[in-house]
Amino acid sequence: xxxxxxxxxxxxxxxVEGIKKIVQPxxxxxxVELVNVEPDTSYNRTVVTAIGEPQAVKSAMVQSCKIxxxxxxxxxxxxxHKRMGATDVVPFIPIQDMTIEETIALxxxxxxxxxxxxxxxxxxxxLSAKREQCKKLPDIRKGEFEGMKEKLQDSYWxxxxxxxxxPTAGVTAVGCRPLLVAxxxxxxxxxxxxxxxxxxxxxYSNGGYRCIQAGPASLxxxxxxxxxxxxxxxxxxxxxxxxxxxEAKRFGVDVCGSEFIGLVNMDCLxxxxxxxxxxxxxxxxxxSMDEVIDVVVKNLQVHGFSKExxxxxxxx
Amino acid sequence: xxxxxxxxxxxxxxxVEGIKKIVQPxxxxxxVELVNVEPDTSYNRTVVTAIGEPQAVKSAMVQSCKIxxxxxxxxxxxxxHKRMGATDVVPFIPIQDMTIEETIALxxxxxxxxxxxxxxxxxxxxLSAKREQCKKLPDIRKGEFEGMKEKLQDSYWxxxxxxxxxPTAGVTAVGCRPLLVAxxxxxxxxxxxxxxxxxxxxxYSNGGYRCIQAGPASLxxxxxxxxxxxxxxxxxxxxxxxxxxxEAKRFGVDVCGSEFIGLVNMDCLxxxxxxxxxxxxxxxxxxSMDEVIDVVVKNLQVHGFSKExxxxxxxx
Numbered sequence: 265x266x267x268x269x270x271x272x273x274x275x276x277x278x279x280v281e282g283i284k285k286i287v288q289p290x291x292x293x294x295x296v297e298l299v300n301v302e303p304d305t306s307y308n309r310t311v312v313t314a315i316g317e318p319q320a321v322k323s324a325m326v327q328s329c330k331i332x333x334x335x336x337x338x339x340x341x342x343x344x345h346k347r348m349g350a351t352d353v354v355p356f357i358p359i360q361d362m363t364i365e366e367t368i369a370l371x372x373x374x375x376x377x378x379x380x381x382x383x384x385x386x387x388x389x390x391l392s393a394k395r396e397q398c399k400k401l402p403d404i405r406k407g408e409f410e411g412m413k414e415k416l417q418d419s420y421w422x423x424x425x426x427x428x429x430x431p432t433a434g435v436t437a438v439g440c441r442p443l444l445v446a447x448x449x450x451x452x453x454x455x456x457x458x459x460x461x462x463x464x465x466x467x468y469s470n471g472g473y474r475c476i477q478a479g480p481a482s483l484x485x486x487x488x489x490x491x492x493x494x495x496x497x498x499x500x501x502x503x504x505x506x507x508x509x510x511e512a513k514r515f516g517v518d519v520c521g522s523e524f525i526g527l528v529n530m531d532c533l534x535x536x537x538x539x540x541x542x543x544x545x546x547x548x549x550x551x552s553m554d555e556v557i558d559v560v561v562k563n564l565q566v567h568g569f570s571k572e573x574x575x576x577x578x579x580x
Numbered sequence: 581x582x583x584x585x586x587x588x589x590x591x592x593x594x595x596v597e598g599i600k601k602i603v604q605p606x607x608x609x610x611x612v613e614l615v616n617v618e619p620d621t622s623y624n625r626t627v628v629t630a631i632g633e634p635q636a637v638k639s640a641m642v643q644s645c646k647i648x649x650x651x652x653x654x655x656x657x658x659x660x661h662k663r664m665g666a667t668d669v670v671p672f673i674p675i676q677d678m679t680i681e682e683t684i685a686l687x688x689x690x691x692x693x694x695x696x697x698x699x700x701x702x703x704x705x706x707l708s709a710k711r712e713q714c715k716k717l718p719d720i721r722k723g724e725f726e727g728m729k730e731k732l733q734d735s736y737w738x739x740x741x742x743x744x745x746x747p748t749a750g751v752t753a754v755g756c757r758p759l760l761v762a763x764x765x766x767x768x769x770x771x772x773x774x775x776x777x778x779x780x781x782x783x784y785s786n787g788g789y790r791c792i793q794a795g796p797a798s799l800x801x802x803x804x805x806x807x808x809x810x811x812x813x814x815x816x817x818x819x820x821x822x823x824x825x826x827e828a829k830r831f832g833v834d835v836c837g838s839e840f841i842g843l844v845n846m847d848c849l850x851x852x853x854x855x856x857x858x859x860x861x862x863x864x865x866x867x868s869m870d871e872v873i874d875v876v877v878k879n880l881q882v883h884g885f886s887k888e889x890x891x892x893x894x895x896x
Contacts, residue, residue: 461860465816465819468790470814471789471790471791471811471813471814471815471816472789472790472815473787473788473789473790474784474787474788474789474790475787495787497787498786498787499787499788500781500787503781503823503826503827506823506826507819507822507823507826510819510822510823510826511819513858514854514855514858514859514860515858515860516858538830539830542829542830542831542832543830544777544830544831
């Protein structure tokens with residue numbers, strides 16, 4: 265049975281009624297499970313996770329994007345995280361019995377239907393990108409909502425669907441990406457420079473780990489190193505956590521917590537648990553899901569975690 | 581004043597008289613300083629470091645290679661480290677007032693002169709490589725001395741100079757490379773599998789740090805993670821050391837020492853010292869050379885180190 269995950273990001277966080285409307289299609293559509301809705305007021309965005317049968321997930325996604333364009337007005341949006349649209353980005357991730365190619369095709373259908381229904385211009389990004397410059401989301405997003413009108417006048421930045429920025433909903437990116445782990449580490453300081461310095465030390469672009477993209481983020485009462493682990497089977501999450509702890513020492517700063525954004529799979533959690541259990545490999549971990557979660561939460565000081573954030577909890 | 585470093589590796593370690601003869605040209609030639617001769621019996625190789633005026637270093641190198649071809653018989657050579665020739669590899673490194681391009685040109689002259697004087701076939705490797713397959717030394721070396729005769733019959737592996745393997749001196753690689761740090765970490769175990777596992781965790785090819793090439797090595801009474809830090813300004817040496825310590829814990833193994841092979845520069849040492857002194861950057865380190873060395877030696881448990889291994893000690 266084919267299963268796809270979809271993790272759209274919406275530029276909204278405090279309007280509870282608005283969020284309810286936006287996620288309703290994922291609740292109403294058969295064959296789709298709404299797994300998680302994670303509003304973040306500092307970032308002023310909400311990350312939604314849905315999982316299910318590919319065509320059903322796609323249809324719900326198109327409807328949700330339409331509703332978001334009605335609920336959100338980007339002209340009034342402020343927040344920590346860079347963004348360019350009401351529905352900022354729509355990643356599709358193959359979970360079970362799906363190839364990358366099938367997932368790319370699904371993302372293309374979704375992009376086309378979003379444009380046809382809403383008039384929002386859409387870029388195909390990541391593995392679905394048709395052009396080199398569209399592979400990386402930050403490159404597309406550069407200039408943010410406020411700069412999109414000017415940016416799209418350059419033919420180099422012509423969207424794959426549409427051409428004119430939607431006046432209130434901006435621009436959207438849709439694409440297939442491999443399963444990645446979105447993971448943030450909390451530092452017990454308000455000094456954003458410390459988070460920046462540590463992010464540089466661990467991310468690939470500055471000499472760090474191969475599969476780490478990282479940057480600083482300022483929350484209400486502390487800073488974070490916020491990161492994507494693009495392939496946890498190569499760059500383990502525990503290794504990054506321990507390296508951040510090590511680097512933080514230099515600044516006299518403690519690591520005081522961490523969090524997973526969106527879903528994570530058991531294979532990744534077992535890989536983390538194996539290290540703290542002093543087992544040679546994740547294949548040696550024979551604990552139950554609950555026990556593995558306990559080990560991970562305790563050792564990485566994870567907050568806001570439960571089995572509802574584990575993919576295998578939904579895929580039976 | 582132009583300064584180049586040359587760090588040839590010879591497949592010899594116990595024949596003290598033979599080594600003396602091989603390094604003699606670096607002692608006899610004006611404008612060249614013989615900085616270090618480091619025989620390693622486990623590897624059964626000797627790493628020589630010379631520094632000085634480019635043409636002088638090159639001439640001495642050619643003569644030394646000729647002598648090595650007379651002293652060493654590869655048909656009788658055994659050792660831990662992969663090798664393909666009596667003079668196995670000749671890296672030239674720009675140190676002062678020299679561009680990469682000038683250093684590549686020097687390496688090409690050297691390769692040509694070695695072949696003309698000795699009939700040893702020479703590959704141009706690393707930054708001097710003319711073909712993709714010759715960029716990486718391990719690819720050229722694959723098959724080792726014993727397999728070179730067959731390998732060179734394939735036109736894909738035609739050397740840049742010569743074509744027939746030298747019957748006793750094998751094959752040599754010559755090339756320009758950027759300043760790198762050759763660094764080994766000692767593990768208090770004889771279990772080579774532990775060194776292999778840790779090497780995989782830290783090296784780029786398996787998801788580790790961007791500028792780390794690493795592998796296992798078995799010495800007489802323990803194993804090592806042996807590595808090249810190809811750009812210490814991106815991937816700091818202290819970070820790798822601390823990560824190896826962290827990974828070793830999982831196996832219940834202690835890190836019991838480390839060593840620099842060949843020369844290292846003050847900038848790299850200051851970068852290490854800054855971390856242990858809890859300073860934000862290497863630019864904040866105001867200690868003397870001796871004091872910096874003390875900090876590094878103590879914190880990384882470095883053995884066999886002194887200011888004679890620091891480039892700045894020779895470049896006044």
